[in-house]
Amino acid sequence: MPKSTEYQAKHPDADGFIAYDPEENAVWRDLVAQQLPAVHRHMAAPYLRGLDLLDLPQDRVPQCPDVSTVLGRLTGWRVEPVPALIGFGKFFGMLADRTFPAASFIRKRKHFDYIEEPDIFHEIFGHTPLLTDPAFAAFSQAIGEAGTRCDKADYSWLIRLYWFSIEFGLMREEGQLKALGSGLASSVTELPWAVSGQPEQRPFDVIDILRTPYRIDIHQPVYFVIDDLDDLFGAARRDLLADMATAQGLGLHAPKYPPKDAA
Numbered sequence: 001m002p003k004s005t006e007y008q009a010k011h012p013d014a015d016g017f018i019a020y021d022p023e024e025n026a027v028w029r030d031l032v033a034q035q036l037p038a039v040h041r042h043m044a045a046p047y048l049r050g051l052d053l054l055d056l057p058q059d060r061v062p063q064c065p066d067v068s069t070v071l072g073r074l075t076g077w078r079v080e081p082v083p084a085l086i087g088f089g090k091f092f093g094m095l096a097d098r099t100f101p102a103a104s105f106i107r108k109r110k111h112f113d114y115i116e117e118p119d120i121f122h123e124i125f126g127h128t129p130l131l132t133d134p135a136f137a138a139f140s141q142a143i144g145e146a147g148t149r150c151d152k153a154d155y156s157w158l159i160r161l162y163w164f165s166i167e168f169g170l171m172r173e174e175g176q177l178k179a180l181g182s183g184l185a186s187s188v189t190e191l192p193w194a195v196s197g198q199p200e201q202r203p204f205d206v207i208d209i210l211r212t213p214y215r216i217d218i219h220q221p222v223y224f225v226i227d228d229l230d231d232l233f234g235a236a237r238r239d240l241l242a243d244m245a246t247a248q249g250l251g252l253h254a255p256k257y258p259p260k261d262a263a
Helices: 022-042 045-054 064-074 088-096 120-127 134-149 152-167 190-194 206-210 229-235 240-250
Strands: 078-082 099-103 170-173 176-179 200-203 222-226
Touching: 022 045, 022 120, 022 190, 045 064, 064 078, 078 088, 088 099, 088 134, 088 152, 099 120, 134 152, 134 229, 134 240, 152 206, 152 222, 152 229, 152 240, 206 240, 222 229
Parallel strands: 078 099, 170 222, 200 222
Antiparallel strands: 170 176
């Protein structure tokens, strides 16, 4: 997440609804129209099932109360609008409370194909489909609960498990490589890249993931592939604080990407 942004939060009314203008609704409409073919081609079944269950509007920005109604019925989660930038501490706390923090603005047309910070398209179209599934929802809650128990210095270690699974995870489905992560579902260019066979693929392993650095402003050079979803869901039952201590003792892997100043 960038340290500064040109975007400002949009504030909901007393009922939780946000007034998006015609151009903002048009951006949502065009993003969905552009992304849906790739999503149906490359995304894994759990994401696609969730997308069907949510039945998001395609011609306007969805409203958090409407999405929360569906999530509440299925998994007890809700979506709450937040400013563009929130800290890891608040993020983990909200996940622990089964609340997904959704940046309330939508990208401008000049950022149509890529925006560094998460917007409402990434949050709703990308994240909420997996939150319709009780097992994925429980995994996200477990990450949040671990974050509420760890020291601030450990946040950057813990978030890697979320990053390489819920955000940018891959999985094998009937022998085919599919995208699972929310960051991939909402990315015009990274979704096909992730499943192209060009980036490095590594097996899902909690300790390995915790030791793997990443950058948010490039296509990932490394993706972790889940062969069995029970491996992912089992991570929710692990002692993640102990896992972080193990990873810290082993140290970070060398980055697979150039330093930002050299990029």
